[in-house]
Amino acid sequence: MEQTRHRLRGKLEVDTDLGSFLGDTRIRLLEAIAEHGSISRAAKAVPLSYKAAWDAVDTMNNLADEALVTRATGGKRGGGTTLTDYGRKMIALYRALEAEYQAALERLAASMQDAGATDIRDFQRLLRRISMKTSARNQFAGTVVALRDGGVDFEVHLRIDADHELVAIVTRDSATNLGLAIGTEVHALVKSSAVLLLTDPGLRVSAGNQLWGEITRIHDGPVNCEVTLAIPGGKSICAVITQHSAERLGLAVGGRAGAVFKASDVILCLYT
Incomplete structure (x- = not known):
């Protein structure tokens, strides 16, 4: 009996050291913003809800070194939305990585022709287990700039940009497990x-x-x-x-x- 050929297809995500940054839906949203100059029209083109589109833009801007999207406030549904030069570079990077990624998957699929179905299922389960999502609405990328020992806990100061810091309180055990030190890059979550x-x-x-x-x-x-x-x-x-x-x-x-x-x-x- 002829062996079934397994074709691997994956979704590419570009991550910062602190978590998910860009994926296919977000890239298509950025491309639609560049085309339409409006978050509402871009959301319809993806498609996404108006709220989900804004949430995605806020998350990307919060995690990026520079803003990907700028807005001009004009009321609840007004104003314009513009993709920055940095945003355009991120789209180009993603599309180039996407092409290389699919080519790599094709090569991997070819090398797995001798693997059994059980091996492939085990591989799929592993990929699901290492994926993580959070329900926290606010996410910030930051660098530890100060640690104050409180005996049983630590006060951790995070620099999230040139003008803003966040303060977190974690237990001594948590600080040790995370390996917190000056210069450590972490992700801060706030419900x-x-x-x-x-x-x-x-x-x-x-x-x-x-x-x-x-x-x-x-x-x-x-x-x-x-x-x-x-x-x-x-x-x-x-x-x-x-x-x-x-x-x-x-x-x-x-x-x-x-x-x-x-x-x-x-x-x-x-x-x-």
Whole structure:
């Protein structure tokens, strides 16, 4: 009986040292932004929901060394969206890697013709196990710039860009397991439900992290709403608060607000 030929097809992802950065859907979104100059039209072309498209853009800008996409605020659905030169370079890099990647898979498939079906299934299971996704809405790439020993825990200061730092509190065991040291690159995760919003810069709070920016989106729900702030430098942060709180604070697209969260609400991850 003729042996069945197994063809390998994979989805390419370009990762930073701190996690997933670019994949096929995100690349097609960037290409659509370059073509249409509008996030809403680009989302329809992919297709993605308007919210999912903005979430993807925010994540890419947060993890990139430079902004891939810039926006001009013009109301809840207004304004323009532009791909930067850096964004165009990332598309070109991805498409070149994609071609090399598929060629490598074809060579691997040819070399596996003598392998049994069980070996291939084991390989597939291994690939699934080493994949990881997180539900945390806010993700930041950072470098450890300070470590303060608190006896049973460490206060970790992360530089996420030229103007902003985050503070995290982790146990001594966690710091040891992660191998934290000055210069270590880590991924900081913050759940959107842990983020509080302020509108008064003079209000004093005990939370160790404050990031101020412009409100770019408010996604309304029946009870809660999701508020996204654009932070200077191209990054963003999202908070989920009640509709009552949003109304009481007078939140609106184009307004200014501060995202506040405790150091203990920051989770650190190290990708190896």
